[in-house]
Structures are given as C-alpha cells and as structure tokens.
Amino acid sequence: xxxxxxxxCGNRLEVLxxxxxxxxxxxxxxxxxxxxxxxSGDKRFKILEAHMKKHQFKQDALIEVLHKAQELFGYLEDDxxxxxxxxxxLPASRVYGVATFYHFFTLKPKGQHTCVVCxxxxxxxxxxxxxxxxxxxxxxxxAGETTADNHLPLLTARCIGACGIAPAVVYDxxxxxxxxxxxxxxxxxxxxxxxx
Amino acid sequence: MVIDDLxxxxxxxxxxxxxxxxxxxxxxxxxxxxxxxxxxxxDKAVKESxxxxxxxxxxxxxxxxxxxxxxxxxxxxxxxxxxxxxxxQPAPLACVAxxxxxxxxxxxxxxxxxxxxxxxTLKGGKTQVQAGDPKHPFFTExxxxxxxxxxxxxxxxxxxxxxxxxxxxLHHVLREMTPKEVVETLIKSGLRGRGGxxxxxxxxxxxxxxxxxxQKYVICNADEGDPGAFMDRSVLESxxxxxxxxxxxxxxxxxxxxxxxxxxAEYPLAISRLQVAIKQAKQQGLLGSGIxxxxxxxxxxxxxxxGAFVCGEETALMASVEGKRGAPRPRPPFPAESxxxxxxxxxxxxxxxxxxxxxxxxxxxxxxxxxxxxSKGTKVFALAGKITNTGLIEVPMGTSxxxxxxxxxxxxxxxxxxxxxxxxxxxxxCIPAEALDTPVDYDSLTKLGSIMGSGGMIVMDETTRMxxxxxxxxxxxxxxxxxxxxxxxxxxxxxxxxxxKILDRKATVRDLKQLEELCxxxxxxxxxxxxxxxxxxVLSTLRFFRKEYTxxxxxxxxxxxxxxxxxxxxxxxxxxx
Numbered sequence: 001x002x003x004x005x006x007x008x009c010g011n012r013l014e015v016l017x018x019x020x021x022x023x024x025x026x027x028x029x030x031x032x033x034x035x036x037x038x039x040s041g042d043k044r045f046k047i048l049e050a051h052m053k054k055h056q057f058k059q060d061a062l063i064e065v066l067h068k069a070q071e072l073f074g075y076l077e078d079d080x081x082x083x084x085x086x087x088x089x090l091p092a093s094r095v096y097g098v099a100t101f102y103h104f105f106t107l108k109p110k111g112q113h114t115c116v117v118c119x120x121x122x123x124x125x126x127x128x129x130x131x132x133x134x135x136x137x138x139x140x141x142x143a144g145e146t147t148a149d150n151h152l153p154l155l156t157a158r159c160i161g162a163c164g165i166a167p168a169v170v171y172d173x174x175x176x177x178x179x180x181x182x183x184x185x186x187x188x189x190x191x192x193x194x195x196x
Numbered sequence: 197m198v199i200d201d202l203x204x205x206x207x208x209x210x211x212x213x214x215x216x217x218x219x220x221x222x223x224x225x226x227x228x229x230x231x232x233x234x235x236x237x238x239d240k241a242v243k244e245s246x247x248x249x250x251x252x253x254x255x256x257x258x259x260x261x262x263x264x265x266x267x268x269x270x271x272x273x274x275x276x277x278x279x280x281x282x283x284x285q286p287a288p289l290a291c292v293a294x295x296x297x298x299x300x301x302x303x304x305x306x307x308x309x310x311x312x313x314x315x316x317t318l319k320g321g322k323t324q325v326q327a328g329d330p331k332h333p334f335f336t337e338x339x340x341x342x343x344x345x346x347x348x349x350x351x352x353x354x355x356x357x358x359x360x361x362x363x364x365x366l367h368h369v370l371r372e373m374t375p376k377e378v379v380e381t382l383i384k385s386g387l388r389g390r391g392g393x394x395x396x397x398x399x400x401x402x403x404x405x406x407x408x409x410x411q412k413y414v415i416c417n418a419d420e421g422d423p424g425a426f427m428d429r430s431v432l433e434s435x436x437x438x439x440x441x442x443x444x445x446x447x448x449x450x451x452x453x454x455x456x457x458x459x460x461a462e463y464p465l466a467i468s469r470l471q472v473a474i475k476q477a478k479q480q481g482l483l484g485s486g487i488x489x490x491x492x493x494x495x496x497x498x499x500x501x502x503g504a505f506v507c508g509e510e511t512a513l514m515a516s517v518e519g520k521r522g523a524p525r526p527r528p529p530f531p532a533e534s535x536x537x538x539x540x541x542x543x544x545x546x547x548x549x550x551x552x553x554x555x556x557x558x559x560x561x562x563x564x565x566x567x568x569x570x571s572k573g574t575k576v577f578a579l580a581g582k583i584t585n586t587g588l589i590e591v592p593m594g595t596s597x598x599x600x601x602x603x604x605x606x607x608x609x610x611x612x613x614x615x616x617x618x619x620x621x622x623x624x625x626c627i628p629a630e631a632l633d634t635p636v637d638y639d640s641l642t643k644l645g646s647i648m649g650s651g652g653m654i655v656m657d658e659t660t661r662m663x664x665x666x667x668x669x670x671x672x673x674x675x676x677x678x679x680x681x682x683x684x685x686x687x688x689x690x691x692x693x694x695x696x697k698i699l700d701r702k703a704t705v706r707d708l709k710q711l712e713e714l715c716x717x718x719x720x721x722x723x724x725x726x727x728x729x730x731x732x733x734v735l736s737t738l739r740f741f742r743k744e745y746t747x748x749x750x751x752x753x754x755x756x757x758x759x760x761x762x763x764x765x766x767x768x769x770x771x772x773x
Binding site: 164168 | 227229265462499500503652660
C-alpha cells in the first residue's frame with residue numbers, strides 16, 4: 001500500500017480519502033453531540049435512560065427500549081435511534097434494522113386519532129373488508145396512509161384476538177365490537193373532512 | 197414460603213368467601229363491551245343495597261361465550277362454585293366455570309344500567325336482562341383442564357389461584373420428585389405441544405434435561421400470531437399463574453433458572469396481568485430464589501413482541517428475545533441443544549405449560565384417559581367466523597368437527613349453510629363441510645391437508661369465496677415473510693400475484709398449473725415453518741374447492757374462441773363470464 005501511495009496520484013487519493021473520513025466522522029460526532037446536547041434538556045430522554053439503566057444497558061433489551069422510546073415520543077425518529085444506539089453501544093444499522101423489521105414501530109409521526117381495522121380471518125369473513133373499504137372511500141386514503149390534515153391514520157391489524165366480537169375496530173385505543181360500514185363511518189366522521 | 201403457608205392462604209381465601217359471588221368477565225372480549233363499567237356498577241349496586249356482607253363482585257377471566265359479552269354470572273350455590281370442590285373428582289365432564297349443576301344464573305350483554313336490577317334478583321326481584329343458558333351444549337360438552345380456572349378465579353389475585361389448588365403441583369415436584377421423574381411423568385402423559393406441530397412435550401424436556409450445560413433457559417411462546425386464534429390470550433388473561441407454575445415445573449425438570457415469556461404487543465391486557473402475576477408470585481416466594489425452601493431458583497422475565505408473525509417460529513422468537521430482527525435460522529441445531537445465546541432452551545406454548553400443573557397434580561394416568569390414542573388430553577379452540585356461538589371451547593381430543601361446529605357452535609347464523617372450517621391459520625387449510633365428521637386430533641387434520649395449529653377455528657358459510665380466502669392468507673404470508681430465504685420471499689409474492697390474476701379472471705389453466713408448481717416448490721424449499729406452510733391454504737382449497745378456481749379461469753388464448761391467439765380474448769369471453 002505504501003509503495004502505491006508514493007505516486008502523485010496515490011497521494012492525492014489518500015488525501016481525498018482522509019478528508020472524506022474526517023468529514024464523515026466529523027458529521028457523525030457533530031450530530032451525536034447535538035443529539036446528546038438536546039437530550040440533556042429533554043425530560044423524556046432522562047426517562048428513557050432510566051429505562052435502559054433498569055435493563056443494565058444490555059444490548060438484548062433493544063426491543064424493550066424501543067417500546068419505551070415509542071411510548072415516550074410517539075414515534076422513532078432518526079436522532080432518537082442514534083441516541084439509543086450510542087447508549088446501548090450498538091451499531092446504528094442494527095438499531096435501525098430492528099426498528100424497521102417490526103410492524104409495531106413507526107418511524108413517522110402518528111396522526112391525532114387512530115382507526116385500526118382488524119383484518120384477522122374472523123373479522124375478514126364477517127365483513128372487515130367492507131368496513132375498511134367504506135373508510136378508505138370516505139377519507140380518500142388507502143389503508144396504511146394518513147389523511148392530509150394528519151387527523152386520521154387508517155391502519156389495519158393482523159388480528160387483535162377479539163375474534164368473538166368480529167368485526168372489531170380500534171378507535172383511539174378502544175376496541176369496539178361488531179362494526180359495520182355505517183357504524184364505523186359514524187365513528188370517524190368527526191375525524192375526517194376538516195377544512196373540506 | 198412452605199406448604200403450610202400455602203394451605204393457610206388457600207383456607208383463608210375459602211373462608212372469606214361470601215354467600216353470593218357475582219362473577220363479571222374481565223377478559224379482553226368483554227372489556228371491549230365495557231365490562232369494566234359493568235363491574236363498577238355492580239360494586240356500587242351491592243353497596244347501595246347493603247348486601248356487602250353477603251355478596252362479592254369478582255372480576256374473572258374469560259367465560260367463554262364471547263359473542264354475548266359482557267357476561268355476568270350470579271352464583272348462589274356455594275358448593276358448586278367452590279373452585280376446589282370439582283377438582284376432587286377426576287375429569288369433571290361438565291364445564292366448571294358455568295357448571296351445569298349449579299343454580300347459578302348467567303346473564304348476557306349486560307350493561308352498566310342493568311347492575312341494580314341484577315343485584316335486585318338476590319332480594320327476590322326480577323330483571324329484564326337477557327338470561328343465558330348454562331345447559332346449552334356449548335357449555336355442557338366442554339371439558340376443562342386448561343380453562344378450569346378461567347371464569348372462576350380472579351386473575352389479578354394470587355390468593356384466588358392458590359385457593360384453587362394453585363402452586364401445589366410445584367410444591368409436590370420440588371419436594372417429592374426428582375427432575376427425572378417429572379420428565380418421565382410428562383412422557384407418560386403423552387402431552388403433545390399445543391402450539392401446532394404436536395411434538396411430544398416430554399421428549400423435548402428430556403432432550404434439554406440431558407444436555408450438560410450449566411446455563412439453560414425456559415421460554416413460553418405467547419406470540420399467538422395466527423389471525424383467528426385467541427386461546428393463549430384468554431389463558432394469559434384468565435389464569436396467568438397456571439402458566440407460571442407450568443414454567444417453574446419445566447425449569448426444575450430441565451435444570452433452568454431463567455425463563456422468558458414472549459408476548460405479543462397486541463395483547464396489552466395479557467401483558468399487564470402477567471406483570472401483576474409475576475410480581476405477586478415473587479412476593480410470595482413462589483418465584484425467585486429458594487422456592488419452597490428448596491435449592492431451586494427460578495425467575496421469569498417478560499419480553500414484549502413488536503408485531504412480527506414470524507416470531508412465533510421458535511428460532512425467530514429467540515432472535516427477538518435477544519433483541520435482534522426476528523429472522524429464523526436453519527435447524528439443527530435445535531433450540532433444545534443450542535438456543536437462546538447458544539444455551540439449551542426449552543420452548544413450549546402457553547397452553548402446553550398450562551397443562552403441566554394439572555398433569556402433575558392428578559397424574560399421567562388421568563391425562564392419558566382423555567383423548568385419542570395418539571393425541572391425549574383436551575384442546576382449546578377459538579370458535580369464530582360465521583357461526584352462532586363464537587367464543588372459547590375446550591374439548592377432548594378426538595371430538596368431531598361436526599359436534600364442535602353444529603352442536604356447540606350452533607351452526608351458521610341466519611339459516612346459512614356451513615361450507616368449510618378453516619383451522620391452523622395461515623399455515624393450515626380449509627376442511628370442507630363433507631369432512632365435518634373428522635375427529636379433531638393432530639393426525640386426522642394433517643391427513644386432510646390442514647393442521648391442528650394453535651387452535652383457531654374459523655367457520656365459513658356459502659357466501660365465502662374460497663379463492664378469496666386463499667388470497668387473504670397469501671397476502672398475510674407475503675407481508676409477514678421475513679425475507680431471509682428466497683423461496684418464501686419471492687414465492688409468496690408470485691403466488692399472491694397469480695391468485696390476484698385468477699380473481700381478476702385474467703388467468704388461464706397454465707397459470708393455475710404454475711401456481712400449483714410454485715406451491716410445491718415453496719413448501720419444499722423454504723427455511724422455516726412460515727414458508728413451508730404458506731402454500732397450505734391454496735393447496736387445501738384447491739383440493740376441495742377446485743371448481744371455484746377453474747370457474748374463474750378464462751380460456752387459453754391459443755385455444756380461445758377467437759382462435760387467433762392474440763385477439764382480445766376478454767371481449768370474446770364476455771358472454772362466458
């Protein structure tokens with residue numbers, strides 16, 4: 001390597017490379033310093049750190065920590081993931097990989113309300129697809145999207161285990177039994193169409 | 197804690213029993229219909245009528261008939277409702293929770309406003325509340341082992357479980373049996389894993405027990421991901437201590453000191469009940485170090501899932517417990533040899549663990565007398581879909597599907613006809629109405645191309661289109677594939693595409709043939725259970741409802757009515773469609 005770098009071209013390349021590494025690591029440290037600075041003033045980070053401490057900063061508690069982080073912040077933004085990676089001494093890629101693997105974690109801010117239509121088999125054969133279609137049509141969004149005014153994210157669930165009362169819809173965390181397109185629209189009508 | 201303390205708690209609990217017990221279902225199904233409000237109203241009504249000395253309002257676990265919730269049962273006959281009494285006889289055939297012999301009255305769809313009139317019945321008043329029928333086959337045909345305490349004990353009070361002979365099996369095991377004897381009892385009982393695959397539990401325990409490792413783990417798989425299955429949720433919500441006791445016995449048998457329960461994040465109530473249960477068990481010295489003053493230590497930690505179906509697969513589950521992405525790995529080595537952090541690990545399902553304490557308490561012979569030759573004991577099913585009585589049932593293995601669906605479930609509602617029963621979730625298959633006389637056990641269901649699965653049973657009537665159902669499950673598997681192996685990752689997408697094509701009436705015979713080939717390929721070459729079983733819904737619907745597929749096919753372009761091979765076949769086929 002040395003011999004190769006002796007040539008003028010090699011020298012330039014080496015300089016370029018070291019510059020690049022310097023900028024990159026600088027960027028990284030800068031960003032991290034900023035995050036840590038910000039974190040010191042935010043109570044939620046303190047609670048999160050206390051939670052990590054409870055797990056003795058163990059790396060295998062990553063999922064528990066992410067749960068807590070989402071509970072505190074509502075969603076997992078990049079800076080928050082970097083903070084967790086730094087504190088648990090994990091590569092950022094690993095934290096990001098886990099956060100994106102599981103459906104429960106969201107990397108985008110949530111809307112004001114939530115409407116989760118259960119699409120489990122029992123709900124499906126009892127007409128959950130019609131319930132979903134009705135809301136999709138009314139709110140003019142597809143499942144998984146949020147209305148433009150950020151009022152209503154329309155979500156679906158795999159199965160919430162409420163098969164005895166199918167079809168079930170969860171409005172703002174409250175499981176509601178035996179829904180029809182009509183009852184569902186009645187429920188969400190105040191949440192959509194603001195400003196239209 | 198010694199046995200005398202345990203007995204003292206049980207005696208005290210039984211002695212404090214009041215003349216009447218009003219049981220109010222506090223499981224997730226009824227809670228969503230405001231059973232919490234009902235319980236509060238009942239408490240208030242009791243106070244107002246001055247019956248506090250005679251009446252106890254008890255929040256209990258699942259009372260099984262979920263479709264009629266919130267359920268409330270008033271039990272005026274102390275003998276029949278004493279949880280300890282029915283256990284004296286082996287195998288009580290009648291449902292314990294709502295005992296056929298009890299004079300207890302069951303009320304359905306109770307609202308908070310009804311509370312006063314319900315309490316009034318104790319003073320000879322009348323009520324307009326819809327009364328349930330505890331003598332309906334839905335209740336009388338059940339046989340409760342796993343659900344014996346469900347709907348009886350208060351899941352948030354350990355004393356209530358102890359009064360129902362709780363933790364006595366653990367004491368017996370720690371004091372009277374060697375680990376080897378425990379494993380032998382389990383082998384003799386013939387208990388098979390209730391998670392779906394049906395591997396003999398005793399053999400699994402023996403494998404882990406045999407390993408020489410110092411560090412071993414016990415994991416309870418409560419990642420009940422199959423859509424349409426809610427048995428494990430109900431067990432955890434209704435009787436969490438039975439699972440803890442089963443795990444502790446397992447840990448003693450295999451030589452583990454640390455346990456984990458991996459629960460879905462979608463079950464917040466089950467999680468909080470487990471947290472309460474673990475805390476109380478620790479306080480009483482039934483978990484922790486030196487349990488029952490023996491050298492045996494055992495701790496249980498909760499691990500909350502984060503919404504990945506594949507984590508129900510044991511190697512993926514262990515990766516998730518380790519805080520990683522839930523991707524499965526090839527087996528062998530099996531978890532029994534090299535599992536969590538490379539240590540031997542015993543993984544069993546919730547229902548399997550819930551069976552352990554009753555087996556130890558009543559003996560392997562009692563258990564082997566129930567069920568069929570190769571499938572012993574009972575199985576809990578979650579009955580849902582197009583059926584009159586939805587809810588939880590526990591029946592002996594070998595009960596026919598017809599009995600479950602038509603007699604207990606009351607058949608399809610509104611005079612509809614049952615077309616098929618889907619078992620095993622996305623890994624299972626559809627059993628046609630003609631095969632309803634099949635006894636439900638591991639082997640018979642496998643023969644029909646379905647599986648026992650964890651116990652979800654979805655009834656479908658004539659209005660359900662089978663190709664649609666197949667697509668529904670394929671979409672599920674496509675979304676839930678972890679992406680590690682190609683057959684599953686790419687195969688499910690292709691199969692989903694072909695099913696869409698069929699449903700859009702754009703497919704030909706060749707597409708159907710390709711679909712079948714793909715099914716075989718994905719089944720044979722996928723890494724884990726998710727991919728290996730993903731084609732099952734397609735294969736089983738093809739086997740029994742092939743006509744529904746072929747009816748949707750358009751004619752092959754080359755042999756189509758236009759005959760020119762590239763004409764607009766859609767237009768030409770319009771009259772046929």
